[in-house]
Amino acid sequence: MNQVKRADMFRRFKEANPNPQTELDYTTPFELLIAVMLSAQATDVGVNKATARLFPVANTAADMLQLGVEGITPYIRTIGLFNAKARNVIETCRILCKQHEGQVPADREALEALPGVGRKTANVVLNTAFGELAMAVDTHIFRVSNRTGLAPGKTVLEVERKLMRMVPRDYLLDAHHWLLLHGRYVCVARKPRCPDCLIRDICDYRPKTEAEQPVVGKLRQRKDSDSGQGAGKSSSKTSDKTASKSTSKSTRKTTSKSGTGKSGSKTTPAKRQSR
Numbered sequence: 633m634n635q636v637k638r639a640d641m642f643r644r645f646k647e648a649n650p651n652p653q654t655e656l657d658y659t660t661p662f663e664l665l666i667a668v669m670l671s672a673q674a675t676d677v678g679v680n681k682a683t684a685r686l687f688p689v690a691n692t693a694a695d696m697l698q699l700g701v702e703g704i705t706p707y708i709r710t711i712g713l714f715n716a717k718a719r720n721v722i723e724t725c726r727i728l729c730k731q732h733e734g735q736v737p738a739d740r741e742a743l744e745a746l747p748g749v750g751r752k753t754a755n756v757v758l759n760t761a762f763g764e765l766a767m768a769v770d771t772h773i774f775r776v777s778n779r780t781g782l783a784p785g786k787t788v789l790e791v792e793r794k795l796m797r798m799v800p801r802d803y804l805l806d807a808h809h810w811l812l813l814h815g816r817y818v819c820v821a822r823k824p825r826c827p828d829c830l831i832r833d834i835c836d837y838r839p840k841t842e843a844e845q846p847v848v849g850k851l852r853q854r855k856d857s858d859s860g861q862g863a864g865k866s867s868s869k870t871s872d873k874t875a876s877k878s879t880s881k882s883t884r885k886t887t888s889k890s891g892t893g894k895s896g897s898k899t900t901p902a903k904r905q906s907r
């Protein structure tokens with residue numbers, strides 16, 4: 633993907649979703665840090681359900697530390713790896729209280745020194761809580777970067793470094809959220825929604841998916857195979873006529889839906905209000 637296309641890609645993302653946000657609910661850097669720590673191998677929805685009950689009870693490092701591992705476990709039990717996460721959260725709170733006056737440091741090295749905080753989590757906190765230009769490459773961003781040709785790479789770090797170089801600077805602050813949302817809702821792992829994609833004409837991915845077969849066509853096929861027809865001349869003629877009419881109608885509908893520009897807003901969800 634060349635420079636002109638890269639700029640066009642982010643221009644379209646911005647037009648469709650001018651202010652992309654994380655889907656994790658948080659109100660402070662501390663809440664964001666804990667939510668991101670809990671989100672490893674878990675859904676944002678699942679984490680939000682847990683933190684909606686946990687944060688009203690403890691949303692500072694000191695309060696969380698006081699709650700202890702046993703105290704927070706019941707709140708996060710529904711999240712994968714909750715035992716290890718509970719231990720990491722409490723150890724992190726201990727270090728925050730001891731070394732950072734209970735505050736989340738806006739510093740990569742200090743963040744990555746916290747238990748359960750890796751490069752990706754540090755990047756999310758630096759970017760989302762502190763407004764730094766950082767790129768947290770998760771599975772979605774890794775996939776989108778490779779498929780589109782935006783920043784192909786074999787490792788997460790390689791992709792992160794390329795993205796930091798390739799994404800036009802004006803878009804760098806929000807690029808992480810645009811790419812993540814695009815990967816989560818449009819350029820999904822198994823069957824990317826290419827017909828609905830607002831960057832399909834500039835995406836390098838070759839085996840793009842086609843529009844779904846119209847429902848009427850599917851029903852007709854099933855009916856034919858159920859009745860063993862398809863070879864019957866008179867009935868197939870009538871059905872063909874009906875199907876062809878419906879198909880062209882449905883195709884028109886699909887085509888207009890999948891246009892670029894405004895329809896692109898359909899490809900990324902409405903921004904959520906963080907708590």
Ligand code: SF4
Nearest residue numbers: 819824826829832835
């Ligand atoms: S056209 Fe398809 S492969 Fe390319 S970004 Fe869009 S959904 Fe992904």
